[in-house]
Amino acid sequence: MTSDAFYERYESGEFKGGDEDYEKWAAAVRAARKAKDELEELRRKAESIEAAHRLAFIQCVGSRDIRFNKYCSGFCCMHAIKEAIIAREHDRDAQVYIFGMDIRAVGKGFEEYRNRGAHEAGIHYVRSRVAEVTEERDHTPVVWYEDTKERVVRRMPVDLVILSTACQPSASAKPLADLLGIELNEFGFFKTLSHLPLDTTKPGIFICGCAHSPMDIPESVAQASSAAARAAQVLSGSGTMRLAS
Ligand SMILES: Cc1cc2nc3c(=O)[nH]c(=O)nc-3n(C[C@H](O)[C@H](O)[C@H](O)COP(=O)(O)OP(=O)(O)OC[C@H]3O[C@@H](n4cnc5c(N)ncnc54)[C@H](O)[C@@H]3O)c2cc1C
Ligand code: SF4
CATH class of the missing domain: 1.10.287 (Helix Hairpins)
Structure with a gap:
């Protein structure tokens, strides 16, 4: 049946x-x-749904902003460029704009990747401060921004707006910190020691990746290996040990 x-x-x-x-x-x-x-x-x-041809990426949404998070989220510039390149690969007619104060391409080969985005994929980097996104009668989004090179306010109607939002600590960081008896830093990530950057404020508890601060995958993986090595040091009783305070 x-x-x-x-x-x-x-x-x-x-x-x-x-x-x-x-x-x-x-x-x-x-x-x-x-x-x-x-x-x-x-x-x-x-x-x-019709394919969107005019795409606007808006960087630093909630990051590098004293109203929300003062810190840079680290990975969103490169992520936006990657998505923009992919969008252009799928649609050669797409017009792709990345609005931001600057592009933080910090890492090996990142600057070259950024330039490839401009020269080969045709991405437009718009040095700017976006003020708001409004909607026209037909629901077309309009990006309002200050062109910080020309020092003028401009508007740009687009089909799709993509926000590069801030990387924030997990909501469970605080209860977990309370449970483990470790401290958080001023931003709500787990606090570490300046001379032992994977050690929390309690000996024997280590952290890595975005539990520490916003970071990309390669850095998170490297930190994870380091944290595992620190734990192995403690278990084997070798290397740099920190005494319980
Ligand atoms: C939109 C976006 C795009 C990105 N693009 C890129 C990119 O192109 N390239 C790149 O290198 N990086 C990119 N990143 C960054 C990348 O996601 C991080 O570097 C990576 O995920 C960090 O790994 P992690 O293991 O530290 O944290 P996560 O991947 O966040 O893993 C943490 C895990 O812990 C779990 N968790 C949280 N709290 C608790 C708890 N109390 N108990 C149990 N589990 C818990 C979470 O659910 C999650 O599964 C991007 C991030 C975002 C948000
Ligand atoms: S990495 Fe993110 S927070 Fe930092 S400058 Fe780029 S968009 Fe802004």
Whole structure:
């Protein structure tokens, strides 16, 4: 019996009588049907959406901003460039703009990647401070920004706005810190010692990656190896040890 046939018979009341197994089957079939309908709806919506050709990436949303987070989130400039290059690979007619105070391409080969984005992929880097994004009557987003080279306010209608939002500590950092008896720093990331950058304020507890601060994958992986090495030092009783305070 197909699931549709089963469900029709169930609906008709054929199985009524309190058989628990049938109730379970009916619930499963109902959920599968609902998922199928939702998928179909999404497919219809996706087909009706026109491809966006004018893309605006807005950098430092919530980062390097004294109202929110003072720090730089580290990875979003390179991530935006990567996404912009991919967008251009998919659509050679796409106009891609990256709005930001500057592009922080700090890392081996990053500056070259940034330049490749401009010269080969045709990305436009717009040195600017974005003030707001408004919507025209037809819902077209409009980016309002100060062109910090020309010192003038400009507007640019686009099809899609992509925000490079800040990397913030996990909401569970505070309860976890309380549980473990370790401290957080002023930004809410786990606090470490300046001379032992993976050691928390409690001996024997180490951190790495974005638990420490915003960082990209290669740096997180390197820190993870280092944290594992620090833990091995403690377990083997060798190397730099810190006494419990
Ligand atoms: C939109 C975006 C794009 C990015 N693009 C790039 C890129 O192109 N290249 C690049 O190098 N980097 C990129 N990054 C950065 C990259 O995601 C990080 O460097 C990397 O994820 C850090 O790894 P992590 O293991 O430290 O943290 P995470 O990957 O965040 O892993 C932490 C894990 O811990 C879990 N967790 C949190 N709190 C608790 C708790 N209390 N108990 C149990 N589990 C918990 C979380 O759910 C999560 O699974 C990007 C980040 C973002 C947000
Ligand atoms: S890495 Fe992120 S926070 Fe830092 S400058 Fe670039 S967009 Fe701004």
